[in-house]
Amino acid sequence: MDEEMMNMTEAWLRNHRLLYTGATRSPFILSIHDATINFVSFKTWLAQDYLFVRAFVPFVASILIKACKESDDDGDMEIILGGMAALEDEINWFKREATNWGISLSEVVPQQANINYCRFLESLMSPEVEYTVAITAFWATEAVYQESFAHCLGEGSKTPPELKETCARWGNEGFGLYCQSLQRIADRCLRTASEEELKKAEVLFLSVLEHEVEFWNMSMAA
Numbered sequence: 001m002d003e004e005m006m007n008m009t010e011a012w013l014r015n016h017r018l019l020y021t022g023a024t025r026s027p028f029i030l031s032i033h034d035a036t037i038n039f040v041s042f043k044t045w046l047a048q049d050y051l052f053v054r055a056f057v058p059f060v061a062s063i064l065i066k067a068c069k070e071s072d073d074d075g076d077m078e079i080i081l082g083g084m085a086a087l088e089d090e091i092n093w094f095k096r097e098a099t100n101w102g103i104s105l106s107e108v109v110p111q112q113a114n115i116n117y118c119r120f121l122e123s124l125m126s127p128e129v130e131y132t133v134a135i136t137a138f139w140a141t142e143a144v145y146q147e148s149f150a151h152c153l154g155e156g157s158k159t160p161p162e163l164k165e166t167c168a169r170w171g172n173e174g175f176g177l178y179c180q181s182l183q184r185i186a187d188r189c190l191r192t193a194s195e196e197e198l199k200k201a202e203v204l205f206l207s208v209l210e211h212e213v214e215f216w217n218m219s220m221a222a
């Protein structure tokens with residue numbers, strides 16, 4: 001396809017394929033897919049991701065505020081608000097799931113990769129960070145989880161039955177459509193962005209992928 005006609009996110013996905021695949025086909029995800037996962041790793045991921053999602057809520061809230069102030073499309077608010085609402089359900093799911101696996105969430109200590117990722121999200125919450133830049137990072141974060149967990153439910157996957165519900169949380173079709181909506185918002189914003197904003201958004205896209213890789217590796221190492 002002609003570079004000119006391509007959406008910006010598609011061009012980035014093409015140009016940074018290796019890193020994107022590293023984030024969406026991590027050893028952790030592949031070990032779920034082929035049923036070789038060590039459940040200690042899964043429990044580590046679950047506990048750490050609970051903390052991450054709690055930090056993710058104010059990040060999404062900051063994007064909602066930016067959308068209200070900076071977006072030229074009313075429709076953005078509902079999509080972001082829908083994402084926020086889903087996070088309430090998700091937090092409750094983490095609590096139930098932790099109980100099932102015998103994890104005490106109040107005792108979980110954040111690991112370095114998690115601290116680093118949360119610190120990164122916090123830096124994006126500043127009002128100085130443009131909506132275009134923040135929504136691009138938001139899309140990338142969600143897209144990595146969607147592509148990762150959808151793979152575990154795809155053809156030929158041997159995902160253990162006790163992990164299927166987890167995979168379906170992010171791998172379901174509805175979450176896929178939500179990610180597409182975020183991608184469309186990002187591409188629309190990027191079309192009118194300045195050179196400087198474009199560069200910033202691309203750098204942050206790559207940072208998200210790197211943080212995701214580190215997050216999976218942290219879970220796998222446990």
Ligand SMILES: Cc1ncc(CNC=O)c(N)n1
Pocket residue numbers: 049052053056090141142145212215
């Ligand atoms: C490390 C990480 N990245 C993305 C997500 C998906 N967003 C909300 O759930 C997540 N839970 N954790």
